Amino acid sequence: MNDDLRGQYENYPYPPRDPADEAARLITGSPSHISEIEHHITGGIRNTDVPRRILIAGGGTGDATVMLAAQHGAAGIDAEIIHLDISEASSAIAKARIDARGLTNTTFVHGAIETIAERALGTFDYIDCCGVLHHLKDPVAGLKALREALKPMGGLGMMVYAPLGRTGVYHAQAMLQMITGDAPDPERISAARQLLGELPDSNWLKRNPHVGDHIDQGDSGIYDLLLHRRDRAYSVPELAGLIQQGGMRPVNFVDPARYEPSVYLSSAELVKRTSGLNWVQRCAFAELLAGNMKTHILYAVRDDNRTNTLAIPDTADTIPVMRDGDGPALGAQIKLGMSLKVDMEGVKLSLPLPALAAPILLLIDGKRSLAQIHAGLKSTQKPAPGWDTFKGQFDQLFSSFYGLSRMFLTKPS
Numbered sequence: 001m002n003d004d005l006r007g008q009y010e011n012y013p014y015p016p017r018d019p020a021d022e023a024a025r026l027i028t029g030s031p032s033h034i035s036e037i038e039h040h041i042t043g044g045i046r047n048t049d050v051p052r053r054i055l056i057a058g059g060g061t062g063d064a065t066v067m068l069a070a071q072h073g074a075a076g077i078d079a080e081i082i083h084l085d086i087s088e089a090s091s092a093i094a095k096a097r098i099d100a101r102g103l104t105n106t107t108f109v110h111g112a113i114e115t116i117a118e119r120a121l122g123t124f125d126y127i128d129c130c131g132v133l134h135h136l137k138d139p140v141a142g143l144k145a146l147r148e149a150l151k152p153m154g155g156l157g158m159m160v161y162a163p164l165g166r167t168g169v170y171h172a173q174a175m176l177q178m179i180t181g182d183a184p185d186p187e188r189i190s191a192a193r194q195l196l197g198e199l200p201d202s203n204w205l206k207r208n209p210h211v212g213d214h215i216d217q218g219d220s221g222i223y224d225l226l227l228h229r230r231d232r233a234y235s236v237p238e239l240a241g242l243i244q245q246g247g248m249r250p251v252n253f254v255d256p257a258r259y260e261p262s263v264y265l266s267s268a269e270l271v272k273r274t275s276g277l278n279w280v281q282r283c284a285f286a287e288l289l290a291g292n293m294k295t296h297i298l299y300a301v302r303d304d305n306r307t308n309t310l311a312i313p314d315t316a317d318t319i320p321v322m323r324d325g326d327g328p329a330l331g332a333q334i335k336l337g338m339s340l341k342v343d344m345e346g347v348k349l350s351l352p353l354p355a356l357a358a359p360i361l362l363l364i365d366g367k368r369s370l371a372q373i374h375a376g377l378k379s380t381q382k383p384a385p386g387w388d389t390f391k392g393q394f395d396q397l398f399s400s401f402y403g404l405s406r407m408f409l410t411k412p413s
């Protein structure tokens with residue numbers, strides 16, 4: 001079923017990775033950062049009594065596998081991680097990266113997502129499927145297979161391509177298909193390089209600053225972006241349809257702020273109009289408005305899981321966690337009146353920060369609860385804020401940092 005794609009990923013493992021680089025850095029990202037999973041899927045609860053079972057479906061050269069194995073190891077959480085892929089060459093690179101780190105919690109299985117049920121792998125608390133479903137012959141069937149492999153309260157973190165940020169990619173794919181068809185791969189790559197060198201300034205790929213794999217990822221990058229045999233992109237409404245047909249329910253996009261129209265708009269009239277849309281419509285509106293999304297990263301749960309995993313009660317015992325553990329460092333930089341400014345692939349966003357942003361951030365270490373942070377403010381703030389004032393300030397801080405996937409909430413287990 002997947003022979004046409006297997007050849008590509010045996011010869012051009014993607015993304016290209018060198019196991020020797022593990023000594024220098026850990027690649028982290030979304031989906032599947034451990035704090036992001038706990039926030040979106042487990043209601044902020046880190047249950048360390050039962051080992052977590054995690055499947056990386058189409059794990060490729062191992063970015064998510066290595067990140068999850070390393071993060072669970074560092075957090076002292078018992079995890080059983082299975083990396084599944086149709087490409088033995090890609091899995092060999094992923095395994096060499098795991099071995100380079102001396103990690104022992106990962107198993108490698110050679111096979112297709114569509115055959116998970118036949119493999120008796122058991123069920124999983126979490127499944128990562130990043131950059132794979134949009135390459136399957138039948139993405140709905142692939143998603144259903146993943147759903148069946150999830151425990152009832154388990155969750156999925158996925159990434160699929162989005163159309164607008166990939167403007168020009170499909171034009172180049174179509175041109176290369178016309179002129180190289182079924183030619184051998186080295187010939188197709190050579191033709192792609194020639195064409196890239198001759199794109200007129202008006203060409204949409206040349207004008208698109210959001211994609212760069214054909215520039216900086218070598219032959220594998222050119223192949224994956226421009227010569228792929230099967231590749232489609234999903235708009236927000238199309239993705240919502242895929243999720244629903246796959247028997248899943250969306251939890252949230254990453255980064256949440258990018259999917260909120262009001263983040264881009266200053267007209268109160270327009271904000272009011274968009275706030276009347278339902279969540280999927282608002283996300284679809286934001287995609288059309290921003291025009292730069294080249295992927296969608298989404299967390300989802302089974303459609304029979306009715307728990308609102310995002311409704312983490314932010315009571316006094318809730319513990320805020322910075323994704324990169326950089327609360328104190330940020331607290332030292334932020335001055336009164338500053339806002340959180342980010343460049344989201346060409347869109348400059350400015351998210352509000354409350355007056356107490358800096359002193360609160362200085363106390364966010366991933367261990368202190370909101371009650372302890374509030375108590376800690378008494379030694380730096382005169383007069384010390386009451387609980388309601390503090391909570392209002394924290395909520396605004398959280399909204400801005402969570403919008404950029406930089407702060408999450410956890411509950412003591």
Ligand SMILES: C[S@@+](CC[C@H](N)C(=O)[O-])C[C@H]1O[C@@H](n2cnc3c(N)ncnc32)[C@H](O)[C@@H]1O
Nearest residue numbers: 009058059060085086087090112113130131132
């Ligand atoms: C674009 S790469 C993404 C790799 C990895 N998930 C990442 O984000 O770095 C797609 C991967 O999916 C694998 N793949 C494609 N179709 C598959 C299938 N039906 N079952 C399992 N793996 C598949 C390919 O071999 C390749 O390693």
